[in-house]
Every structure is written in C-alpha cells, then in structure tokens.
Amino acid sequence: MTDATQLAANWAVVRRRVDEACRAAGRDPSEVAILPVSKTFGPEAVRAAIALGLRRFGENKVQEIRDKAAALADEAIEWVVIGHLQTNKAKDVARLASEVQSLDRLELAEALDRRLQIEGRSLDVLVQVKTAQEETKSGLPADELPTFLTQLRDYPTLRVRGLMTLATLSEDPGEVRACFRQLRELQDRCTAEGHELPRLSMGMSSDFPLAIAEGATEVRVGTAIFGSRLKA
Ligand SMILES: *Cc1c(COP(=O)(O)O)cnc(C)c1O
DSSP: OOOHHHHHHHHHHHHHHHHHHHHHTTOOGGGOEEEEBOTTOOHHHHHHHHHTTOOEEEESOHHHHHHHHHHTTTSOOEEEEOSOOOGGGHHHHHHHEEEEEEEOOHHHHHHHHHHHHHHTOOEEEEEEEEOSOOTTOOSEEGGGHHHHHHHHTTOTTEEEEEEEOOOOOOSOHHHHHHHHHHHHHHHHHHHHTTOOOOEEEOOOTTTHHHHHHTTOSEEEESHHHHOOOOOO
16 A cells, blocks of 8 residues: 555644654654654655655665666765675675665674775665564574674774664563663663764654664654565
8 A cells, every 4th residue: 555645644643643743752852853664665655755855765775776876867865775784795885875774793894894995885774683582583692792893993994873673573562661771771782882873763653652762863764654574
C-alpha cells in the first residue's frame, strides 16, 4: 500500500505519535528525527515520500539502494544503510550512501575507508551494538565498544556520530526498554571516556515510544509509514 494519500496520513500519525512520546518523556520533539525505512517499497513510494518533504531513507540491502538510486537519479536523496553489511558491498556503499548505521566490525570499517578514499568521500556512521540476546541479531558485543571506538579513529573517512541498536522481539515492554537503556548507558560511558556520540538510533514501528523514553535521537520507522511489507 503506497497510495500517496495514505502515505501522507501515515506520516502525519507517526510524526504526532513521536511528538507525543517526546512530551510524555519531557523532551523537545525537535530532538527526535524520524528515519523513514523504505526497504521493499519501490521508487514510486519513495517519490511520494519525497513529495511530503522527506529525503533521507533507510534501506537494509545495498542492491535495493542501487536500483532505487538509479530510478530516482533526478532526486537529491540521502540513503542510509541500516542492515547487515557484507564487506564486498563497500564499493557501492561508498558511492551511493550518505550514512551507515550498521557498522559492527573492524573489517567493514577498513573496507569502507579504503573505498571512500578512492571516491574522495566520507560517511557518517553509527556503530550498531548488540543489546538483544537473539543469535540472529547482529551488532558489536557491548563490551567491545570502547576499544572499537578507539580503533575507528584510524579511519578518517568515517565520521562516527553515535550508536544504533535493534531491541529484542518481546511482548514484555520491560525487556525491550532494557535494550534501549543499555544503549543509552553505553553512550554515557563512552562519552565520558572522550568519544563524541551525540546520536542514538533506536526504536522501530512497534517500539519507538519506549526508545524515545530512553533517549533515542532518531527512530527508524518502516511499516507505520509505508504499510506492511510482504514477507520476503
Ligand atoms: C526494517 C527495519 C526497521 C523498520 O522496521 P518497521 O518495523 O517496519 O518500522 C528499522 N530498523 C531496521 C534495522 C530495519 O531493518
């Protein structure tokens, strides 16, 4: 469902719910950005979102960014990689993305830096930290974060801006919230150690109010904006 009218209505609802969650948490709504996640939706859905004034879009597959960037070459779009990234995709990412939120290992940092130097570009990056117990969730183990952040200083093309996480899939809001709180505590700790990490990307359609309560500066919202995805 990517009807432009529906999309506009969905966007207004999400923006209002984000603002409400901010007020409930005693935060200024201007502190929390919404990253629309357009994965699985085609260029026409992205175009409809652009008509609403949006221009940053989250995607989890590099091939999809390639296809959409080609179809939307006339638009100024910032593509944000939010999915697990294979090292052999670094070349396309360096060429097409404006930001990577799923940086989770040194090998990937090295590959991105090498390709970015060739392209003469730099990228904003967030380090994805594993806060959920599920084996399937990717991300850097939390105890490795301080060392990793120090190692990233060797890659000048990567501008580290903060942290990202995916919460556990649970019916229990307490368990979900604990993941977000852990990311916030890691931010505090690493900031105290001298790292600059102003951004926290956490929360999706199902759990963004909890993430905002715990300090998210950015929520990644797909379904609630674009509609439900057909299972791949
Ligand atoms: C798909 C995805 C989202 C958005 O999920 P929704 O439940 O559709 O809002 C957020 N973050 C990541 C990493 C994703 O892959």
